[in-house]
Amino acid sequence: MNGPTLAQRLAIRGRPAGRSVMKQRWSRLLFLHWRVDPDLLRPLLPAGLHLDLHEGAAWLGVVPFLMERVRPVLLPAVPGLSWFLELNVRIYVHDDAGVPGVWFLSLDCNQPVAVELARRLFLLPYQHARMRCGGTLADTRYHCLRRGESEEAVFEYGPAGEPRTAEPGTLEFFLLERYALFSTGRNGRIYQGLVHHPPYRWAEAKCDRWSTLPVKWDGLPEPQGKPESALWVEQVDVQIFPLRAITAPPA
Template identity: 85%
Template structure:
């Protein structure tokens, strides 16, 4: 990662101008990643976005976590609506200006209202799913079954070691420090949306059980072997900013 790229990625941590539209808490996050042939992932990106590489390598991620206290700004959280589960499959990209971000291949969610709102307001590929989560902070059991599928993705995980912030330029920094999402409208117009939160404090994850089924559900070949990176974070409080049309 050259100095210009690193400076741009560090600048992405700064709070965006304007007012957020939503507040959320993301908790018990598990970040699983596999190295993937870049040529497999490039066709998944729309024109105007480019695959983001770390030391020449592409990464494909599966991230289950809990969504908590989800609410529009100025409104209170609502029991039954503001707490739910989400699991996303993601790749990393940047736009023509070099702005780094995330391209979601899918986002499974067990809150039907959230699925429909996210599809309409943020143009993201949310999927209805039956999901449940048990255990505690140190030993989470997480289940996901996408609508229309027959086999359940199961994860059992917790922290393994002390939490820390990612060292700028490290692989952990590349995978975790993402403050922009990209999405696409019906006419192919690209949008970007910014989030703001403190840098993740992460630990290595002890992951006794994992699944690559969400990749299969998205039509991708399932990678062989264990995740090459498994990271855990307790929580972050997040401000969500509105989508903006990406100028090309």
Template identity: 55%
Template sequence: MPVSFPTLDGRLAFRERPLRAHVMHQTWESLLFLHWRWDPADIQRTLPPGLHVDTFEGEAWLAIVPFYMRGIRPRFLPAVRGVSDFLELNVRTYVHDEQGRPGVWFYSLDCNQPLAVWTARTFFHLPYQHARMSAEASHGWIDYRCQRRGHSAESLFRYSLAETSPPAGPGTLAFFLAERYLLFSQTPRGIRCGQVHHSPYPLAEAALEAWDVNPLLQAGFSDPQRPPDHVIGSTGVDVAVYPLTA
């Protein structure tokens, strides 16, 4: 079966709200996107059959993304104090399937809410990891810390976000990296696709004072031995989450 490749029209089409019912509400806040250029062949070797590395001008990208999760709740239930707000840090790359659908492949998702870890592993088959995490905001700066269970290394990201600017223009690198509305997961029934819906990210310049690559190393990648090649942030978006499909 020949492989289809994503088109710009196809990428834009997934911004539209799906016609089926969503299953969860989420809010993602104070996101920091740290991206490194990566060898596409190196990325491809890590992907399961049926997924293909997605590239921009021939280059693949690997990312660390720390952020706040707020108001997480099933569709018909209210948010719960002490349960619905937590932190998440993911390691991700960008892929497409054989139908040409562009999305995200997660290598790990560190989280400090045990119920969220169980839910994501059970119903979405995502590689969530238990972690001790904290985020303190002061004078416009966020000190974001993450230590995965069973690992001695603690990651520190110190960043600030400037005032937001318009969403990324279609066809730009920022659009390629940020505007992702599909994820893929490996399930007992094979690769499945999940979709989210939100308004396009309001992007913001991000100042970065501290960062490390521990999450990349934990995912099995080598140390890039350089700062991120692309840094951007977002104040956040409200999100509708949809169930996995084939």
């Protein structure tokens, strides 16, 4: 199946119809990516979703960041609940209509309430983890240990250039400009969730230490060598829209 057109990749950045249900800020984002054999990833997808390729290549991402001011619309942020850490392992997909988005293999999080709510409300594979983050904006130190694992994933990173927006058609645009997520329920239906935020302002990342352990925790071979792409984003304010089914239940 052909992948999304450039027009579809641009259109998904528009604000979705209807009302958002949550607001949050993502900050100190590190996007690490490796090129991966598509045949390794295709069996992970349900029928109705397809790998989204850039110039014939599939990409696997490891993305640690801070979640801040997470709250339902019209309610204030709550200390102890609205600030936490998240690290996701992700691949890139599109649906039968050509809508590009993200398929999460896992999302580690150190806020137990957020883990349970995200599993139930957004049908995402959140995992309980012990996590901590320190250092400065220019030199972040980030640690993650998933429940049941014995070795800690550690990242040390910061910006290595001036922020700018991604040009359509580039690898950076393909990796960063993602405004849809897909998940599946117990009924086998595919669901789509949309987010809205300004285009990322990204810089090349200096990454003195990184880990592929989260990929191993998900049962996949760990990528070898340095990340082929390492990007940094200071922060972005995000609106979250309700999950909706895009396929009928299997017969």
